[in-house]
Structure formats: C-alpha cells, structure tokens
Amino acid sequence: MIDDPILIVEDDPVSGLILEKLLVKAGYQVVLVREGQAALNILAERFIPLIITDWMMPGMDGLALCRTIRSGTYPGYVYVILLTGKDTKQDLVQGLEAGADDYITKPFNPNELLARLNTARRILEMESSLRRAAEEIQRLSILDPLTQVYNRLYLNFRLPQEISRSQRYGTPLALVLCDLDHFKEVNDQYGHLTGDRVLAAFARCLEGCIREGIDWVSRFGGEEFLIVLPQTPLEGACLVGERMRERLGELGDQNEMGRIRVTASFGVTGWPGTGSTPTPPSLEGLIQKADEALYRAKQEGRDRVCCLPDSLSEPR
Numbered sequence: 001m002i003d004d005p006i007l008i009v010e011d012d013p014v015s016g017l018i019l020e021k022l023l024v025k026a027g028y029q030v031v032l033v034r035e036g037q038a039a040l041n042i043l044a045e046r047f048i049p050l051i052i053t054d055w056m057m058p059g060m061d062g063l064a065l066c067r068t069i070r071s072g073t074y075p076g077y078v079y080v081i082l083l084t085g086k087d088t089k090q091d092l093v094q095g096l097e098a099g100a101d102d103y104i105t106k107p108f109n110p111n112e113l114l115a116r117l118n119t120a121r122r123i124l125e126m127e128s129s130l131r132r133a134a135e136e137i138q139r140l141s142i143l144d145p146l147t148q149v150y151n152r153l154y155l156n157f158r159l160p161q162e163i164s165r166s167q168r169y170g171t172p173l174a175l176v177l178c179d180l181d182h183f184k185e186v187n188d189q190y191g192h193l194t195g196d197r198v199l200a201a202f203a204r205c206l207e208g209c210i211r212e213g214i215d216w217v218s219r220f221g222g223e224e225f226l227i228v229l230p231q232t233p234l235e236g237a238c239l240v241g242e243r244m245r246e247r248l249g250e251l252g253d254q255n256e257m258g259r260i261r262v263t264a265s266f267g268v269t270g271w272p273g274t275g276s277t278p279t280p281p282s283l284e285g286l287i288q289k290a291d292e293a294l295y296r297a298k299q300e301g302r303d304r305v306c307c308l309p310d311s312l313s314e315p316r
C-alpha cells in the first residue's frame with residue numbers, strides 16, 4: 001500500500017505543484033493530472049487506491065469523478081479526498097454524498113493533510129487485508145485440501161452451469177468418473193499418510209491430462225474423482241480416460257507415488273448437446289450414468305475405461 005502513488009487531480013498548475021512537492025517531501029510518489037476524465041484513464045490502466053481531487057475543474061469535475069468511481073468496479077477500494085475552495089457546510093455534505101471519503105478546504109494545513117493521508121492509508125491497508133482474507137477463504141472453500149482439486153461443493157455448483165452452457169451452445173459435454181483400484185489395500189499396507197500421497201499424485205496425474213482452463217477435476221469422495229470435459233464428445237472423453245489410465249501406470253515408477261503401483265478404473269459418459277436428444281440431463285442423471293460406466297469397468301476386471309452414452313442418447 002505504501003508503495004502505491006497518490007493520484008492528484010488538480011487543474012490549477014500552481015496548486016498542483018505545491019501539493020506534489022509536499023507529498024513527495026513526505027515520501028509519496030505522485031501522479032498528477034488536470035481533470036476527472038484523465039484520472040479515470042489512469043485508473044483504467046493501473047489501480048491507484050488513493051486520490052486527492054479538486055472540485056472545480058474544466059471537463060469532469062471532482063464530484064462527477066467521485067460518482068463515477070463509486071459506480072465503477074476496481075480491484076480494491078478507492079479512497080477519495082476532496083480538496084477544494086468550496087467551504088460551506090452544504091458543499092461538504094454534497095461532496096461526501098457524491099462519494100468522497102474525506103473533505104479538506106483550501107487553503108489547507110499541510111500537517112492536517114498528511115495526517116488525513118495516514119488515516120486513508122490505515123483504512124486502505126485494512127480493506128486490502130480483509131479482501132485478501134476473503135479471497136483466500138473463497139479459494140479454500142472450493143478446493144479439496146489434500147489434493148488441491150475442486151471439492152464436491154464446487155462440483156455441485158459448477159456442473160449444472162456446464163450442462164446449461166452445453167445446452168445453450170449445442171456443444172457436447174462429457175464426464176469421467178474414476179476410482180483407484182483396491183485403494184484400501186494401499187492404506188492398509190503402507191499407512192494412511194502414504195495413501196494420501198498416492199491420492200494427491202493421482203489428482204495431479206489427472207490434472208496433467210486435461211486442457212487447462214476448460215476441463216476441470218473434482219474430488220468426488222474418498223479415492224473417486226470426477227473430471228468434467230466441456231465441448232468434448234464421448235469418443236474424445238474415452239481417449240482422455242485412456243490417457244489417464246496409461247499415465248497412472250507410468251507414475252508407479254516415480255518417487256511421487258512412493259514407487260507404489262496403483263491402477264484405476266474409469267467410467268465415461270457424455271451428452272451430445274444437440275441432435276436427437278435436446279433435453280439436457282440432470283446433474284444426478286449424468287453422474288449416475290458415469291457411475292454405471294465405472295461399475296462396469298470394475299466388473300470387467302478394473303484398470304480399464306468403460307464408456308456409456310447418456311441414457312437419453314441413442315444407443316451405441
């Protein structure tokens with residue numbers, strides 16, 4: 001925060017210069033512009049959280065600048081101090097109502113201005129630490145702590161959105177549900193800590209097989225993971241499942257897995273998004289179909305991929 005410059009908006013060159021000199025002497029960096037729109041242009045390029053603005057200026061004045069900032073969206077809070085020759089109570093009320101956080105009249109006392117800037121910085125620092133904490137809580141609330149892939153909560157929220165999008169654009173959607181084979185034996189034989197390492201390595205292996213920013217992995221429960229593949233036909237998803245199965249086989253030789261060889265079974269299903277099946281499947285219906293496919297892969301001997309189209313689709 002202390003590294004951020006202060007944005008001064010002042011049309012009078014002499015006033016601007018005096019203010020700039022004072023702030024630079026106090027250790028601040030300064031960006032100086034002559035009217036409101038220029039300030040907004042700067043804000044659009046780089047975020048500056050602290051602004052001292054004059055009221056009366058040609059072009060966009062200080063009040064309009066305050067209002068525009070309050071109606072906009074920025075990466076953090078913008079603290080605005082109005083510094084103006086307008087000095088009636090009515091002016092002050094009008095300035096605060098326009099969205100200014102503080103109001104100082106000209107001619108100003110330098111020490112008072114610097115003290116008020118300290119207040120502004122204190123509030124901005126508090127706001128930014130609260131915002132970072134909220135972002136971290138948000139991040140943690142949707143991730144599985146052990147494997148760092150999305151959790152069930154996120155799956156329940158996001159998958160219906162993927163189904164709707166698939167319907168809207170008429171694009172296919174596929175799911176891969178996979179489960180480590182005989183995972184209980186890994187836990188029994190090597191202990192749960194090793195089991196956890198294997199789970200985390202499996203999750204990274206799955207993530208390594210998908211398209212970044214499009215497909216996503218979630219922990220469905222225990223040693224089960226659900227991979228969502230938007231814009232992917234069933235055939236493509238089966239290939240992804242096969243690739244995951246092969247990569248897992250190669251992982252056994254690496255230290256990350258503690259040189260433990262594990263296999264997994266994969267159930268793949270998909271909804272074509274267009275054609276003869278215009279009704280989108282429900283979240284439950286789609287997952288159930290993937291579960292059926294997974295069950296079949298287990299029945300047929302594990303360490304394999306089984307593909308089943310969505311129940312509403314044409315039989316293949």
Ligand SMILES: [Mg+2]
Pocket residue numbers: 010011012054055056057
């Ligand atoms: Mg002026």
